[in-house]
Amino acid sequence: MRNFILILALLFSASSCDALLQIAQESSSQMEPSESEINRGIKEALEVGIRNAVSRSSKENGFYNNPLIKIPFPPEAERAAKTLGDLGMGNLVDQFVETLNHGAEQASAKASPIFVDAIRSMTLQDVYGIWRGDANAATVYLRSKTEAQLKLAFKPVIDQAIQKVELTKYWQPIASTYNKIPFVTPVNPDLSDYVMQETLNGLFVLLAEEEAKIRQDPAARVSAILQRVFGWKS
Numbered sequence: 001m002r003n004f005i006l007i008l009a010l011l012f013s014a015s016s017c018d019a020l021l022q023i024a025q026e027s028s029s030q031m032e033p034s035e036s037e038i039n040r041g042i043k044e045a046l047e048v049g050i051r052n053a054v055s056r057s058s059k060e061n062g063f064y065n066n067p068l069i070k071i072p073f074p075p076e077a078e079r080a081a082k083t084l085g086d087l088g089m090g091n092l093v094d095q096f097v098e099t100l101n102h103g104a105e106q107a108s109a110k111a112s113p114i115f116v117d118a119i120r121s122m123t124l125q126d127v128y129g130i131w132r133g134d135a136n137a138a139t140v141y142l143r144s145k146t147e148a149q150l151k152l153a154f155k156p157v158i159d160q161a162i163q164k165v166e167l168t169k170y171w172q173p174i175a176s177t178y179n180k181i182p183f184v185t186p187v188n189p190d191l192s193d194y195v196m197q198e199t200l201n202g203l204f205v206l207l208a209e210e211e212a213k214i215r216q217d218p219a220a221r222v223s224a225i226l227q228r229v230f231g232w233k234s
Contacts, residue, residue: 041229049210058109064101069202104199106161
């Protein structure tokens with residue numbers, strides 16, 4: 001009998017501990033994340049978002065097959081594209097656009113360290129502004145604070161990518177053929193600046209998508225800190 005009572009006491013004690021543990025966990029999840037947790041969570045969210053965005057954009061045909069970020073024929077030369085198409089040279093224009101996007105794919109592969117350095121220099125005030133902000137607050141912040149520096153750092157990468165895919169080789173016959181047409185305004189857009197800006201635009205579009213996923217979709221919160229920071233509701 002004494003052993004039976006002891007067993008019951010032990011079972012009750014274990015059950016009570018489990019219940020207390022569950023209560024403690026539920027209570028903890030209902031408490032606002034700490035300053036340290038928010039700081040780590042926001043920065044990790046951005047790093048995860050950037051990693052995914054760069055992976056998506058830099059893979060083969062990452063730009064070219066994604067209508068959301070596909071780089072079109074330079075707007076300044078759109079008239080040239082139409083004219084060449086009318087002359088039966090549309091395949092040259094199509095080949096140029098494909099090569100343009102492959103250049104962006106190669107360049108975007110180099111973007112991660114630039115973005116990550118910017119994230120690690122964020123202040124706590126910046127972090128709280130992002131945490132309490134809109135669905136794209138982190139992306140907007142990152143762009144507003146780093147775009148100028150990113151352009152400077154990105155330009156040599158773009159130039160190298162343009163050379164690697166021989167983009168100028170495709171552009172020169174387009175421009176020269178069009179410019180020989182009587183009474184047209186000559187075209188000669190800066191391909192480097194154009195590809196750089198469009199590549200950045202594409203990366204930020206994808207980053208905004210990744211940020212929205214983490215904020216809205218629990219399945220996208222791939223670590224305990226992301227679950228804690230973005231799963232908490234005030």
